[in-house]
Amino acid sequence: MRIDILTLFPEMLEATLATSIVKRAQDGGQVEIHVHDIRNWADNKHRKVDDRPYGGGPGMVMMCQPLHDAVQEVERQLNTPENPECSPVRIHFTPQGEVLKQERVEQLAAEKNLLLIAGHYEGIDERVIETLDPLELSTGDYVLSGGEIPALLLVDAVVRLLPGVLGHADSADQDSFSERDSEGKRLLDCPHYTRPRVWNEKEVPEVLLSGDHAAVDKWREEQMVSRTKSRRPDLLDDEEVDP
Numbered sequence: 001m002r003i004d005i006l007t008l009f010p011e012m013l014e015a016t017l018a019t020s021i022v023k024r025a026q027d028g029g030q031v032e033i034h035v036h037d038i039r040n041w042a043d044n045k046h047r048k049v050d051d052r053p054y055g056g057g058p059g060m061v062m063m064c065q066p067l068h069d070a071v072q073e074v075e076r077q078l079n080t081p082e083n084p085e086c087s088p089v090r091i092h093f094t095p096q097g098e099v100l101k102q103e104r105v106e107q108l109a110a111e112k113n114l115l116l117i118a119g120h121y122e123g124i125d126e127r128v129i130e131t132l133d134p135l136e137l138s139t140g141d142y143v144l145s146g147g148e149i150p151a152l153l154l155v156d157a158v159v160r161l162l163p164g165v166l167g168h169a170d171s172a173d174q175d176s177f178s179e180r181d182s183e184g185k186r187l188l189d190c191p192h193y194t195r196p197r198v199w200n201e202k203e204v205p206e207v208l209l210s211g212d213h214a215a216v217d218k219w220r221e222e223q224m225v226s227r228t229k230s231r232r233p234d235l236l237d238d239e240e241v242d243p
């Protein structure tokens with residue numbers, strides 16, 4: 001997979017992308033990530049990328065031209081003789097977008113190319129959004145200062161699903177939202193324990209020490225269901241079942 005990220009703050013992304021599992025996945029060749037500074041496409045001598053909003057009001061709005069030209073050029077570069085018809089899934093992060101869920105992450109992890117647009121300031125001129133027509137994603141019902149953290153969040157969630165990125169031991173199949181009950185509903189993960197057996201007067205559940213794998217599996221399943229019921233009952237609602 002190749003991921004291109006357009007931002008006004010490349011330095012916000014670079015350190016995180018060079019750390020942990022995302023770094024390992026790049027080193028291992030499972031993902032190629034390119035960060036582009038939108039300011040490089042500003043066609044004015046002050047490299048201005050934002051301006052005051054028409055109609056007045058606080059903050060600045062990102063102008064159409066730099067972002068539009070950046071998307072066009074990055075997409076042109078993606079079209080190589082080996083990959084002539086490459087059209088990445090364009091994604092714009094905004095609190096007005098579809099709230100990101102694991103199902104969408106799984107779908108995006110199956111794509112060859114993602115182009116992530118991280119806006120800043122008060123927003124992006126609506127006309128360039130209409131023209132680019134990206135998939136709009138929100139990380140949740142709160143407001144961040146820009147799309148960089150959502151972009152990092154999506155990269156992390158997608159990359160850990162790519163084949164070969166996680167070893168068998170920390171496989172993604174057992175994460176929250178990946179495990180399903182008998183009706184196909186997504187469940188939260190069960191609790192985990194490690195040594196020592198007693199800590200702060202709290203004991204590890206007996207069944208985990210029993211060596212009885214069937215009993216352990218049954219206990220974990222029950223924990224996943226009871227945790228989901230008490231913490232996220234909405235996941236068990238009928239409408240939440242994936243088609």
Ligand code: ADE
Pocket residue numbers: 093094095137138139140141142143144145146147150
């Ligand atoms: N940009 C600002 N807030 C955001 C959010 N909650 N999700 C996605 N992008 C955002």
